[in-house]
Amino acid sequence: MPEVSDRRGRELRVKIGGEAGFGIKAAGQTLARVFLEAGLDIADLTEYPSLIRGGHNDYFLRVSQNPIFSHVEDVDVLIALNRETVDLHLDELVEGGAVIFDPKEVSPAGWLPSGKIRPVPVPLEEFARQAGGAIMRNTVALGAVLALVHFPLEGLAESLRVQFAHKAPEVAESNIIAAALGYHYVSKNVPDFWLKPRGIKNAPKQLLIDGNEAIGLGALAAGVGFYAAYPMTPASSILHFMAKHERDHGVVIKHTEDELAAMNMAVGAAFTGTRAMCATSGGGFALMNEAFGMAGVSESAVVVGVITRPGPATGMPTWTEQSDLRYVIHAAQGEFPRVVLAPGDQAESFELTWKAFNLADQLQTPVVILGDSYLSDNRRSVPVFDLDAVTVDRGKLVTEGDVAQHPEALGENGEYLRYKVTDDGVSLRAVPGVKGALQLGNSYEHDEYGYGQPGESAETRIAQNEKRMHKLDLARTLVPGPNYFGVAPADADIAVLCWGSTVGPIREAAMWLAEEGVPVAIMQIVTMWPFPAMEVADFIGDAKRTMIVEGNFTGQLQGLVREQCLLDVDHSLHRYDGRQFTPERIVAGIKEVLADA
Amino acid sequence: MPKVADFETALTPTWCPGCGNHAMWRALKETLEELELPWTDFAMVWGIGCHGNGADFLRCQGFHGLHGRALPLATGIALSNPDLKVIVEMGDGDGYGIGGNHFIHSVRRNIDMTAIFHNNQIYGLTTGQASPTSDQFMKTPSTPGGVIEEPVNPVGVAVAQGATFVARGFAGDIPHLKELYRAAIQHEGFAVVDVFQPCVTWNKINTFKWFRDRVYKLEELEGYDPTDRTMAFETSMKTFHELTCAPDECKVPIGVFYREEGMATYQDDLPQLTAPLHKLADSPRDISKTLEAYAG
Known part of the structure; x- marks a missing residue:
């Protein structure tokens, strides 16, 4: 007890x-x-x-x-x-x-x-x-x-x-x-009980919401037009949410025959300029991988929700884990730019989802919302979402008129070049229906028009590959930075690095430790890819003692830190029994480390 | 309106001389010209295989997707922009093998689009392995002892799954093929056109001559009623043939097996799909009412 x-x-x-x-x-x-x-x-x-x-x-x-x-x-x-x-x-x-x-x-x-x-x-x-x-x-x-x-x-x-x-x-x-x-x-x-919670008069209104509902609301706010999915716990409730609001918000929702279809349909919808999304869990994402890569090479603006659970294979469907970070960052064969955003709570699930649609359009590449069962299934009270803050930025998208009005996107013979090489790697994206916007979206390597056969030349391959990969440089200027909580790392007895939903129990633990006079610094990485190596290196460099808390066996974030920052942390705390960390466990873990110090 | 020559790109087709894909390419270009379809009004989708290389040779708005996944890609296009007529080209391995699941489900959805299958009963691009429509006992590099299983009966599957338009063409008869293309593209609903397209390099059995000796047109068959689903299914079963069968022993029907006009398409049941869905993202959507359900 x-x-x-x-x-x-x-x-x-x-x-x-x-x-x-x-x-x-x-x-x-x-x-x-x-x-x-x-x-x-x-x-x-x-x-x-x-x-x-x-x-x-x-x-x-x-x-x-x-x-x-x-x-x-x-x-x-x-x-x-x-x-x-x-x-x-x-x-x-x-x-x-x-x-x-x-x-x-x-x-x-x-x-x-x-x-x-x-x-x-x-x-x-x-x-x-x-x-x-x-x-x-x-x-x-x-x-x-x-x-x-x-x-x-x-x-x-x-x-x-x-x-x-x-x-x-x-x-x-x-x-x-x-x-x-x-x-x-x-x-x-029953005689009097010692606990008597009291309400707060005139408290600001809050939302009581789970992570998947917040993701669905974020997608709606962003103007999503097409959502395709195959049911898979714990992502299914996004499908239910979207389907429930299909008619009142004019979205086309498709429950597909499998996840392969869901991802391919999303790419097809993105081809018409529609804001398109699909979501699944790790197993379903495995089936989506080839089309996820196609979204990369065809420069398709799609948003993919990956709401993870313990794997491998069917694993533990209704439980939570953070063991798909490496998988999502590397998924699909070949190299292409991608953005991976990991919300830490319900409010961030909303905000990062609408931002994901902007990033997908600005970068013309797939963007992943990486959540987990703990976040998606459970509710938290959060401040009412600030709808006025939501913006729509569709990047270099053209949906009407004549492509001739955009000479920068035309080749020497006046033909529209969907994949024209540009300084930032992003080309003008005129969708089917725009006059003169003949084009070939392609899963093959291709030339500036989109043709596959010339894509096999070494020069074209280099030009297109570099064009795509350069978008990561642009991405670094657009993506959300890390969140910091608690004291500055230099002032902390221990500096904790984390990502995703574990930030909740860690913040709670830090609050309790602060009450006991133990200052803790927290860095929550939000954009997992491109990896914020500089920020992480600074955080680790400033700290007296560092620890990573993550819900997996192998230390996937720790591996990334080693690889991307050429640095390591002093301690790590893992959990892989399907349950989320509790603040009690984190407090105990930190105290153990500090006692040994 | 674009003419046949306008649909051609600067790239020269790389199909083998005599390949049935040349005939199917020509039939499609001529049909598009005759239908007077402006470029802005239709989108093509290709799977992967010899047929898919045609994506480089047809000038239009198109997408060359993944092996087996042309139908869902096309579905995403069709369900997000009602102004686009969508035409999909696939191969037999592509559409009936690796993409077989999508074939079944696309048929039962009756999505308004046209699905053309280049059926050469062999894997061409990967150098001659057996395909889902290869005849039983056919010897190929992947089946040196002969194919063990029965071939897929795509016409029968489509008819059984509730298709509203199912036809089969032969690349050796371009005028007839064009009639099928035109009817399929004009059909409101999911139109399946399976086309026997002999591979001159890898399939030495189902050659142009083999088909010429055996095909007959359903339109010319007395008493054939293409609105009778049972008759269509029974006729589709007659397509099965063994390698040893003589021309007078097995005949191969081509033409419209089944058609049913006036059925609701998938798009008909999406009242929200009246304009391209990209318009929904012109500005942030007002979700304040939806948010109320979560507020304290």
């Missing part, structure tokens, strides 16, 4: 566990909305196996009056919808933490009585049946947890109406009754 930290009382950590099919995640998100409405900061975490019914599911919710950056290990209130939840998660409960359970479902044998646990028996099933059906056990429990922590019930009714908005109105009303039964029972029968 974890010790009660000094964060006790400032925040609430609830875990709901039960069998898959119990509506664990839906119930948890309903509870999360209650606290969001009350102005609190939220981070959640859903754990589930790759099946539809049976197996264990759990949903973790962390709520705080202060800014938070990730989930944590400690649980204050455990809602055990079955006995397995007690067996699996009781050791996460802090001393004095409560367990809400139905004595008819969860026997006390083996864990009660306990001086360290506050049992809160509630007849969940009986109340659910009274309200209209046993399925509403989870809703009764939501009412119970709010009563336990003295939080008003009103917000839950509203949140339940949101949860069941797509069903008959009676469904929401029955659930509201179920919640009220749980609430009043606990108010009347």
Whole structure:
């Protein structure tokens, strides 16, 4: 059992566990909305196996009056919808933490009585049946947890109406009754609990959103016109999001026969000047690789979401890992420029996605959004996205008129040259339908027009290859730089290097360490390719002691640092069990290193 | 409107003398001229193979894609710009082998586009291996003991999968082929044109003479009804032939096997596809209403 930290009382950590099919995640998100409405900061975490019914599911919710950056290990209130939840998660409960359970479902044998646990028996099933059906056990429990922590019930009714908005109105009303039964029972029968979170009056509005929704919103804001995908966890929810908004935003969404088709279709749509995107996980990206390379050689502006999970092959579909960084940076045969952006949280998922479309157009080359299951599946409260900040920059794109109006793009005989060699490597891109814009997009090496046969000459190959690769120089001037958190590296006891979603738990850990007087510097690399070697070298060079935290076995970022900066870090922390780092683990890892120093 | 000569590039075709691709190239250029299609109104897509080298010889708006992936590439074009007529050329290994999955699904979608298959029953560009339409028992460098499996029946697959236009041509009969091209391009829906295009270098069995001795036109077959799907399927089965069969033992039907006009195309069911989708990115999209669902 974890010790009660000094964060006790400032925040609430609830875990709901039960069998898959119990509506664990839906119930948890309903509870999360209650606290969001009350102005609190939220981070959640859903754990589930790759099946539809049976197996264990759990949903973790962390709520705080202060800014938070990730989930944590400690649980204050455990809602055990079955006995397995007690067996699996009781050791996460802090001393004095409560367990809400139905004595008819969860026997006390083996864990009660306990001086360290506050049992809160509630007849969940009986109340659910009274309200209209046993399925509403989870809703009764939501009412119970709010009563336990003295939080008003009103917000839950509203949140339940949101949860069941797509069903008959009676469904929401029955659930509201179920919640009220749980609430009043606990108010009347359970003595005061030590945790009493309070809402914040007039707090600025926030969004409660997961990474995939944020990516979908970013694509919509950018003016995406075509989205193609084949379902693959954990990227499928982007497809669902896009399909849901297909008609109201005029986007064409295609659920394809396979990922090969998805990537090829995206390249086809990009050929017409449409902002095109596809997304998948590592396995699907493997199938996309050849067409990903074609996007490179044909200078197609496509955006590809790669939302990773533990591999290889089918791996662990519903869990998280950062083991595809090297793969994405090197994917496809041959050499071509690409940009790889790795968002660290939900707000960045939105921002980097709309920026990815601009970069793809400006550079006329594929841009990858590299996310992971932790980011895509879980929700965080983030400031409302700044829609006024969104810009559309289509680079050297021409979609109407006559190509003769652009003499810089014409050859000596007046013919349009789609792949004309330029100083920055980017050519005028006049799309089919523009008068005179005859062209040949090509998967072969090609000449300035696009013809493949002359592309085999050594001179043409060199000219076109160099033209494309020079775009990386332009890319370096356009891509987002790293994020820095905490103190400056020179002032830090330890400087931590990271990328992607691990930045959340690392920032959380750094905050805790700062409270203990341990200053930490954090560098989150955002653009993974082209690699920001100078910035990384500066960060490492300024630091007294360095560490990389990454979710893989082989140290993929560390390898890149060695290769790109000819430098190394002093320590590394890895995790590859399908779970995200917790701040607790990172704090322990850093303390261990500092103790040895 | 561009004429036949305008569709030719400065590059000289590299196909072997006598290759059926020359005839298919000519048939296509002449059909495009006769249809009076302006350059801005259509896009060509090619897969990889001997046929695909034709991308260098046809002057137009086009894309020379990957081996086996011409159909999804073309689908991306067709589903993002309704102003473009899309014509796809593929080979037999390209379209029925490595790209077979896309073939099946493109047919059932009834996407409004034309798919022309250069079927020479052999892999030409990779020097003569068996293709998915090679006859059973045919000996090639990859099948020295003879092909074990049955050939793919592309006409039958398309008919069975709900195609709305399925035809087969022969490169040795250009006027007939042009009729099929014209009908296919004008058809509203997914039009399949499988063309026997003998490879003079690697396939010494299914030669021009072999076909000349055996082809007959469905248009001239008494009682043939190209709107009868069952009849079309049964007729497609007659295409199977063995290497030893004599001209009077096996005949090869060409012409329109099946056509069904007035069926909704895939694009018909996309009301959002009324103009080129690149217009959606003229400025940032207003997503403020969509965002509300996530706000506290």
